[in-house]
Amino acid sequence: MTHTDEIKSLKAENRNLKSRIKELEKTEIELKKTERELIKNEKKFRDLVDLLPQTVYEMDLQGNFKFTNKYGIQSFGYTQEDIKKGVNFLQLFVSAERKRVRTNIQSILEGGSTIGNEYTSLRKDGTTFQSLFYTNPIMQNDEAIGLRGVVIDITDRKKAESDLKESRDQLRSLASHLQTVREEERLIMAREIHDELGQALTALKMDLIWMQKRITPEQKEQLNKVHTMSQLVDSTIQTVRRISTELRPGLIDDLGLQAAMEWYCGEFQNRTGIKCNLDLDEEEHPFEQDRVIAVFRIFQEALTNVARHADAKNVFVSLHFNSETLSMEIKDNGMGITEEQIFSQKSLGLVGLRERVNPWGGTVIISGIKNMGTTVKVILPIQDGKE
Numbered sequence: 460m461t462h463t464d465e466i467k468s469l470k471a472e473n474r475n476l477k478s479r480i481k482e483l484e485k486t487e488i489e490l491k492k493t494e495r496e497l498i499k500n501e502k503k504f505r506d507l508v509d510l511l512p513q514t515v516y517e518m519d520l521q522g523n524f525k526f527t528n529k530y531g532i533q534s535f536g537y538t539q540e541d542i543k544k545g546v547n548f549l550q551l552f553v554s555a556e557r558k559r560v561r562t563n564i565q566s567i568l569e570g571g572s573t574i575g576n577e578y579t580s581l582r583k584d585g586t587t588f589q590s591l592f593y594t595n596p597i598m599q600n601d602e603a604i605g606l607r608g609v610v611i612d613i614t615d616r617k618k619a620e621s622d623l624k625e626s627r628d629q630l631r632s633l634a635s636h637l638q639t640v641r642e643e644e645r646l647i648m649a650r651e652i653h654d655e656l657g658q659a660l661t662a663l664k665m666d667l668i669w670m671q672k673r674i675t676p677e678q679k680e681q682l683n684k685v686h687t688m689s690q691l692v693d694s695t696i697q698t699v700r701r702i703s704t705e706l707r708p709g710l711i712d713d714l715g716l717q718a719a720m721e722w723y724c725g726e727f728q729n730r731t732g733i734k735c736n737l738d739l740d741e742e743e744h745p746f747e748q749d750r751v752i753a754v755f756r757i758f759q760e761a762l763t764n765v766a767r768h769a770d771a772k773n774v775f776v777s778l779h780f781n782s783e784t785l786s787m788e789i790k791d792n793g794m795g796i797t798e799e800q801i802f803s804q805k806s807l808g809l810v811g812l813r814e815r816v817n818p819w820g821g822t823v824i825i826s827g828i829k830n831m832g833t834t835v836k837v838i839l840p841i842q843d844g845k846e
């Protein structure tokens with residue numbers, strides 16, 4: 460290579476280097492710009508996270524906090540200083556919860572469900588609150604390097620839930636108490652009507668017979684009067700019997716549930732013209748009177764609904780026992796109840812049906828098929844399902 464050629468090549472190299480330097484300078488400017496953008500974005504993200512009225516956090520695999528938003532620090536009663544000095548995740552829970560927290564974290568790291576977990580959380584000052592933790596693993600090159608999540612304070616929600624449950628329980632006990640009182644009153648009224656009125660009427664009837672015997676055949680007018688009075692007393696005795704039996708079918712107490720159902724079915728058929736078909740297990744059952752009455756009242760109310768609403772020709776009633784449950788079904792072949800009617804708050808009769816067996820953990824399921832009929836199914840456990 461000649462001297463001139465060498466100079467030429469050096470100059471070319473110099474040019475190349477200069478342009479490389481320019482390129483590098485440009486790249487550096489771009490990198491700086493990107494870095495500024497990143498810092499800006501990071502700040503924006505932190506500001507937003509600090510605005511959140513819920514705790515947001517990040518921690519390493521040992522449970523040391525790497526980041527917490529303002530709300531998180533405040534709600535757990537710590538300071539930034541505390542976090543800098545080191546606070547461990549487990550310190551946020553009452554000791555009884557820690558084992559469960561560890562197990563849940565392990566399961567999240569192993570790819571398990573990250574749906575919320577409820578815990579009793581512990582503040583720095585020792586006070587507690589109800590919390591809901593949503594946690595996700597932080598992944599880097601397919602490996603978990605920590606966890607991040609959100610904590611929601613659910614104390615108010617829990618309180619509202621328990622208040623609601625308490626007032627529902629109160630309503631239930633009130634409903635059940637009212638049923639008991641109503642049954643007791645019915646029983647007393649049935650007995651009073653039957654005994655007092657029944658006896659008075661029988662006495663009246665006997666007096667009329669006494670009078671009848673002492674009236675001469677010539678006293679036709681008096682005889683007729685006594686005769687009509689006697690008829691009126693007879694029909695009043697019948698009415699008194701009917702009223703007292705409707706208030707409390709004595710058959711339930713004397714001959715048991717099945718006999719009372721058979722009797723009521725016959726009455727229902729005569730009264731409504733709807734054929735009532737029974738399929739009853741005849742064996743003895745271990746239920747005390749309260750439950751028997753509840754079952755009978757459901758049966759009665761379901762039949763009343765058939766007569767009032769179903770436009771049915773037939774109703775089929777079955778009653779079976781096994782070692783665990785009593786099951787009863789009342790099925791008609793009428794127009795069929797709709798879902799809306801079943802679940803309507805206005806269907807107080809149906810609400811009453813369900814409440815009847817509630818004290819013993821029983822269930823009533825009502826269903827209907829359009830133009831095919833309605834079914835009321837009752838399941839009552841032999842052992843108490845509830846206290």
Ligand SMILES: Nc1ncnc2c1ncn2[C@@H]1O[C@H](COP(=O)(O)OP(=O)(O)OP(=O)(O)O)[C@@H](O)[C@H]1O
Binds near residue numbers: 796800806
């Ligand atoms: N066997 C049935 N066939 C068709 N519809 C029914 C049947 N039973 C109930 N329903 C419908 O469901 C509604 C709610 O029944 P529910 O027993 O709660 O009230 P109700 O019979 O109208 O009044 P009550 O409070 O006097 O019982 C009824 O109004 C009726 O429309």
Ligand SMILES: [Mg+2]
Binds near residue numbers: 764
């Ligand atoms: Mg009804």
